[in-house]
Amino acid sequence: MNRRTFLHAAAAVPAAMARGDTADIPKYKVVSRYAPWPKPGMPGSQPGQVVSLHSEKAIDAESERVHPETLREMMSRGMRTLTGDKDPRDSWARLFNASDVVGIKVNCSGAPGIMSSPELVAEIVRNLNTVGVKPASIWIYERFKGQLDSVHYDRYVPAGVHIEAAEASRGALVGYDPGTYVEVNFFGEEDTRSNLIRLVSERFTKIINVPNMKDHGASGVTGCLKNIAYGNFSNVARSHSHEKTHTLSFIGTLASVEPLRSRTVLQVMDGLRGVWHGGPFSPNRKFRFYPKRLMLGTDPVAIDRLLIDIIEAKRKAEGAISVWNRDPKYLANRRSNYPQEDPNRNNFIRETGHIEYAVRFGLGVYDVGKIQVRNIEL
Amino acid sequence: MTAACLILAALVPGLYWDRDPATAPALKQAGIERIYVPAERLDEWRRAGFEAVPFRPEAFEKATPPGVEYKIAEASATRMPWVDANGWRFVREGARAWFYEAAKGTAALAAAEPFAYGVQAVVHPDAADLPLAGRMLAFLRRIEAPPLPAMVNIAVIDDGSETTAEVLNLLARRNLLFKVTKAPDPNLLTVRIGSPEYPVEESGDPFAVAVKVRQQLTDEKRLVRIYGSEVVLARLTGDGSRARLHLLNYGRRPVQGLRVRLLGEYRDGQVLAFGAEPAAPADWSVRDGGTEFTIPAIDTYAVVDLLCAETRP
Numbered sequence: 001m002n003r004r005t006f007l008h009a010a011a012a013v014p015a016a017m018a019r020g021d022t023a024d025i026p027k028y029k030v031v032s033r034y035a036p037w038p039k040p041g042m043p044g045s046q047p048g049q050v051v052s053l054h055s056e057k058a059i060d061a062e063s064e065r066v067h068p069e070t071l072r073e074m075m076s077r078g079m080r081t082l083t084g085d086k087d088p089r090d091s092w093a094r095l096f097n098a099s100d101v102v103g104i105k106v107n108c109s110g111a112p113g114i115m116s117s118p119e120l121v122a123e124i125v126r127n128l129n130t131v132g133v134k135p136a137s138i139w140i141y142e143r144f145k146g147q148l149d150s151v152h153y154d155r156y157v158p159a160g161v162h163i164e165a166a167e168a169s170r171g172a173l174v175g176y177d178p179g180t181y182v183e184v185n186f187f188g189e190e191d192t193r194s195n196l197i198r199l200v201s202e203r204f205t206k207i208i209n210v211p212n213m214k215d216h217g218a219s220g221v222t223g224c225l226k227n228i229a230y231g232n233f234s235n236v237a238r239s240h241s242h243e244k245t246h247t248l249s250f251i252g253t254l255a256s257v258e259p260l261r262s263r264t265v266l267q268v269m270d271g272l273r274g275v276w277h278g279g280p281f282s283p284n285r286k287f288r289f290y291p292k293r294l295m296l297g298t299d300p301v302a303i304d305r306l307l308i309d310i311i312e313a314k315r316k317a318e319g320a321i322s323v324w325n326r327d328p329k330y331l332a333n334r335r336s337n338y339p340q341e342d343p344n345r346n347n348f349i350r351e352t353g354h355i356e357y358a359v360r361f362g363l364g365v366y367d368v369g370k371i372q373v374r375n376i377e378l
Numbered sequence: 379m380t381a382a383c384l385i386l387a388a389l390v391p392g393l394y395w396d397r398d399p400a401t402a403p404a405l406k407q408a409g410i411e412r413i414y415v416p417a418e419r420l421d422e423w424r425r426a427g428f429e430a431v432p433f434r435p436e437a438f439e440k441a442t443p444p445g446v447e448y449k450i451a452e453a454s455a456t457r458m459p460w461v462d463a464n465g466w467r468f469v470r471e472g473a474r475a476w477f478y479e480a481a482k483g484t485a486a487l488a489a490a491e492p493f494a495y496g497v498q499a500v501v502h503p504d505a506a507d508l509p510l511a512g513r514m515l516a517f518l519r520r521i522e523a524p525p526l527p528a529m530v531n532i533a534v535i536d537d538g539s540e541t542t543a544e545v546l547n548l549l550a551r552r553n554l555l556f557k558v559t560k561a562p563d564p565n566l567l568t569v570r571i572g573s574p575e576y577p578v579e580e581s582g583d584p585f586a587v588a589v590k591v592r593q594q595l596t597d598e599k600r601l602v603r604i605y606g607s608e609v610v611l612a613r614l615t616g617d618g619s620r621a622r623l624h625l626l627n628y629g630r631r632p633v634q635g636l637r638v639r640l641l642g643e644y645r646d647g648q649v650l651a652f653g654a655e656p657a658a659p660a661d662w663s664v665r666d667g668g669t670e671f672t673i674p675a676i677d678t679y680a681v682v683d684l685l686c687a688e689t690r691p
Contacts, residue, residue: 178661191605
């Protein structure tokens with residue numbers, strides 16, 4: 001048997017790996033020289049608190065044009081409600097000051113169909129400026145340069161704001177911190193490390209997380225936790241192989257690594273657009289929808305818990321299987337059906353439970369009964 | 379010239395050039411003055427001012443064209459790209475001389491690979507690769523220091539079978555450093571197909587054998603770990619006072635930011651990378667019984683010269 005023949009024959013995954021419970025949690029080794037803050041940014045000052053704002057005017061579903069003035073009002077109301085201040089500058093000043101170097105973690109994996117809206121990012125930058133954070137002290141950042149450049153944030157933010165990707169070319173490690181990483185062997189891969197973006201550990205003092213509302217073929221949904229975890233570390237796609245994915249435990253593990261956990265002080269979930277199937281990408285508009293919603297808070301788990309219900313409700317309305325469905329009979333033949341076009345087919349056995357799993361790291365509140373949601377309609 | 383330099387000069391690969399002497403200007407422009415030629419063209423090339431050596435490709439062992447294939451559409455037991463490399467053959471087959479029929483774009487790698495393993499080779503480049511091949515040969519000639527013995531974790535007892543060949547291939551592919559022996563080595567992890575640890579009935583799955591070897595050795599005891607690329611293969615040589623790490627990039631583009639972990643403590647290092655100025659490794663760290671550093675960029679080939687921690691000048 002030659003190698004090619006053998007590899008083909010070995011493609012089937014052992015049944016034990018597809019159980020989907022916590023029996024096969026890999027052994028993680030976290031290496032970091034950074035100590036946590038006394039009160040880490042996640043879950044931050046407001047665990048279990050979510051401000052959810054909706055406005056029909058926020059985005060035009062037909063043209064996908066965002067209404068900046070409405071967005072500004074949503075952000076203002078949201079931040080004031082979150083902190084209890086009358087002036088939004090006071091709200092922002094609770095979290096940021098002129099000496100901060102702020103990273104805005106955007107999500108561009110679904111661009112140009114869906115991404116952290118540049119209008120929203122611009123509004124965040126404007127608010128940072130009002131409390132003294134200069135444009136030169138602000139970084140809009142992502143892992144992959146091609147995805148980041150495709151959004152053209154530079155057209156929306158003041159000159160001087162940095163727009164930087166960790167990987168100018170795919171797989172490049174120079175943008176990552178060699179001393180801060182998670183080591184784990186998932187499937188026998190040779191490179192067993194995932195390193196933190198160097199800007200996060202060496203330059204930023206604070207981070208704002210700006211994820212989208214998306215379905216995700218591996219992690220069930222992708223929101224705050226997935227964006228801050230997989231979006232800040234190298235070499236993470238190795239956690240998926242065939243239908244098995246280790247997103248259940250890997251997402252929370254990554255999100256809890258210092259200094260990422262302590263410095264991520266604000267979550268702004270961009271739900272102007274959403275993806276109800278096929279995420280994190282969005283090549284096909286038929287799977288996009290328009291919640292016209294922002295969710296703000298400091299607790300990524302609480303926001304993501306609400307996200308599950310939003311994606312689940314939309315999928316149900318569309319007649320698609322649940323984000324909790326783990327039945328192997330719904331697995332797609334990835335060679336013939338990829339990217340996934342059938343909302344009743346999964347590429348992986350989904351690990352929607354990654355959000356609840358993150359509770360064991362103290363990252364936030366999952367129990368809906370303990371989450372306080374303040375709904376605001378504009 | 380010292381004996382060591384003579385040995386090294388002999389191990390810089392030769393270039394086989396079977397084209398018309400009218401192509402002499404292209405060779406000269408590439409800085410190539412010594413070539414291997416078909417016997418019938420020997421005199422013409424000598425008259426053209428070249429140090430020409432008669433050569434028959436069939437007299438040398440044919441090497442596999444080095445490179446990488448990304449088989450995205452094929453099912454496989456691993457996400458690793460498919461690397462075609464000859465290092466495992468060099469280790470197994472010893473002091474043979476090798477001939478590379480280098481496809482376009484691979485002449486530099488084809489020249490670097492045998493040099494890294496200290497074997498004699500002749501490379502037949504695509505004409506378009508002549509400038510690149512010339513630069514690589516010039517780079518190899520600048521690399522000094524006598525050859526050092528190979529440093530390995532594993533002793534493979536070779537039964538001459540194709541199965542063992544594929545195991546060797548896959549060990550090399552994973553940077554599991556080995557030597558080929560006739561008898562067990564008490565200082566190394568010994569692998570013999572047919573032994574109780576590696577029964578014949580399991581050997582039909584060479585991938586699994588390589589995985590098992592890795593597990594038995596453990597990653598903590600590996601002499602070399604590579605992070606940041608699946609297509610860079612390493613060879614480590616050393617004598618207890620110093621070491622040389624050879625890094626060959628089989629990929630089609632440079633690797634930006636290769637992280638290396640070596641077992642043991644080293645106190646200093648220098649990177650000689652093809653296409654770059656000599657430089658110190660970046661982000662040097664000695665911790666937990668290992669030394670780590672980053673090489674900012676590797677085009678095709680780099681050597682890292684290191685001094686062991688206990689060595690004093």
